Amino acid sequence: MLIGEVARRSGVSARMLRHYDSLGLVRPSGRTVGGYREYTTGDIRRIFHVEGLRSLGLSLRQIARTLDDPAFTPSALVGDLVVQAEARLRQQRELLGRLRTVDAAGPADWQHVARIVELLHGLGSPSAERRQQAVLADHAPAELLADAVLTEADPYVAGALRWALARAGGAGAAGLAPGLASDDAGVRRRAVLALGELHDDDATALLTAALDDPDPAVRGPAALALGARGATSAVPALLTLVADGPNDVEAAELLGALAGNPSWGARIIAALVARLADPDAGAAVRSRLTQALAEMPGTIALDALRLLAQDTDRPVALLASALTKAAESRLSQ
Known part of the structure; x- marks a missing residue:
């Protein structure tokens, strides 16, 4: 089969076939009387092997080694090709990201x-x-x-x-x-x-x-x-922040602001008191919860503070007593 027909059937240009011949990669097995390249079925099969390996990203030198070295094993080379392909994909993704950013x-x-x-x-x-x-x-x-x-x-x-x-x-x-x-x-x-x-x-x-x-x-x-x-959906999470810290002061101030809503004030007080009654709440947690009651607006937390002033936990009782006196002093002014 002459080079022109091989080019048509294989999809590889005649110029590339001549290049393969010059490199010794695919040499036609014969020549016509007129000196034209003549390819056998085995030569054409080798052309398809070359094109298949090129599609995987192999260089022509790597392809020659792959086809001509009987001792060659593909595992290491294929692993390198995987790494190279992943690097190209990362670069392409980065490029795509830049293009999208510019377009946006x-x-x-x-x-x-x-x-x-x-x-x-x-x-x-x-x-x-x-x-x-x-x-x-x-x-x-x-x-x-x-x-x-x-x-x-x-x-x-x-x-x-x-x-x-x-x-x-x-x-x-x-x-x-x-x-x-x-x-x-x-x-x-x-x-x-x-x-x-x-x-x-x-x-x-x-x-x-x-x-x-x-x-x-x-x-x-x-x-x-x-x-x-002012989103009341945050109340449960804010209560947890008060109990756990370290943003307890900020969370307590926000709960105090939200408690200004008449429909939420009593609910927030009740939630703080319920957490204070939790037997698993440690001394530090109960102190933070007690301090949070002082952030409630007006007198809505005063009854809860008075009750805590009698608490069996002495540090909590002392803190609640001091906060109660401060609140009552403000009321008398």
């Missing part, structure tokens, strides 16, 4: 594209100082900032990113939403902290969902952010 920003011209790319390089710098400078130097798209928030471990850079995201507006909450589904509790916590600085309905809804997170380091910030917005 809706650039008006190539100068705008160049600024976004420069910002991407800055945020990808191994230097925390350089990343922080990149955040503060230019107005960045919310989508890009949200992605950076979820991966930023440095607290100072993370704070700058949250600040910039809150100023950027746009789809910040939507950009943070995937972080709440992460298997990494650290990523979920970063998402919640950033959502806490976004004051829109989408952010509030995502924070409410985060109250069910299995990790207290994620639930806690979500509860504090929601409590600051």
